Amino acid sequence: MPEVATAVEQAAFVCASRGVQLTELRRQVLRLILEAEAPIGAYALLDKLRGLRAGAAPPTVYRALDFLLEQGLVHKLERLNAYMPCVETGHAHHDGHGHGHDHPHQFLICRKCGATAEICAPAVAAAITEAARAQGFTPGVATVEVEGVCANCA
Amino acid sequence: MPEVATAVEQAAFVCASRGVQLTELRRQVLRLILEAEAPIGAYALLDKLRGLRAGAAPPTVYRALDFLLEQGLVHKLERLNAYMPCVETGHAHHDGHGHGHDHPHQFLICRKCGATAEICAPAVAAAITEAARAQGFTPGVATVEVEGVCANCA
DNA sequence: GCCATGGCGATACGATATAACCTGGGATGA
DNA sequence: TCATCCCAGGTTATATCGTATCGCCATGGC
Ligand SMILES: [Zn+2]
Ligand SMILES: [Zn+2]
Ligand SMILES: [Zn+2]
Ligand SMILES: [Zn+2]
16 A cells, blocks of 8 residues: 555644654554554454554553544544544645644445545535524534445445 | 424324334334433444343344434434434424425534534535535535534633 | 653553343233 | 233353554664
8 A cells, every 4th residue: 555655744734844753653543544444443353453563552542542532543433442543644735724733524335335435515614603602602613524425335 | 302202292293294213122222312512423322222121232223213313303414423402393484495394404413512513504504515616516515514603611 | 861752562440331140029811 | 711922130250452562672872
């Protein structure tokens, strides 16, 4: 998977430009998430990580996940308790609505094959903001996860 | 709380009309969820339930929750791993977009006080459906949970 | 050298959720 | 009447998800 290596290098560049360290452990965890074909749970990740680091324990993987989540390199799927890579990583040519870090996003989760796509639909974010404000609510981060059937499985 | 009793009776009516049983256990769990001031976790529910049923165990509460979720009487907040009553229960005079069972809904979760409101914003549902279809994805149930600050806490 | 910081190994624990098995009661139908 | 089935729910154990805490070591100012 050459695109995995590319994504890891982009992540390393992003981290370097922010003055944070993409250490070997974090790199390994990111790579495992990138190699997974669908969102992957923390303990599945731990099993795979043990192939690379004998002594890995839950805090090992959770600390790496915390870092990757903070940096916006991966996302957590709340419905699945699982993690997947952010598709926006390394899109340095983008700007505006927060690409690369804490950007608005939505997920489409296929109930047949489990494939999950991250999309960025400004119209959805705008509708949510408006609906929240209509209730006097000041919106922050919105979790949007849609279960359904993907194009391949239809 | 007279409105709790009313809501339980409405739920009983809805269940009877569907030919399913709102048993004593399910009624107790629904009542505890209705009495909670914010979304309540399964194990907090279990603690309270033990005041009513000495031998209650995790499966006791999870089975009741499964039933109440299936019937659309309560909702699960994925970000919180907690449960709250559906505000639409018993709105028999409503029809159209699925009131009372599997209806589109969104949640506004206050990060200060934890108060959570269920809203129904058709514009949000429409934007999500459109964004999903644009990807060739056939959308089903959408989880929308917005973290932010409520009107009281602003 | 000294100390602050950050990464991470290691143990333990808490919180969330399900699997597997069994019992009893009511409906159904011979 | 009795066999049969389904369903609710009790019981025990286990899987999964996530934190708290301690301590070691390397790095980098001072
Ligand atoms: Zn992203
Ligand atoms: Zn699919
Ligand atoms: Zn509802
Ligand atoms: Zn509030």
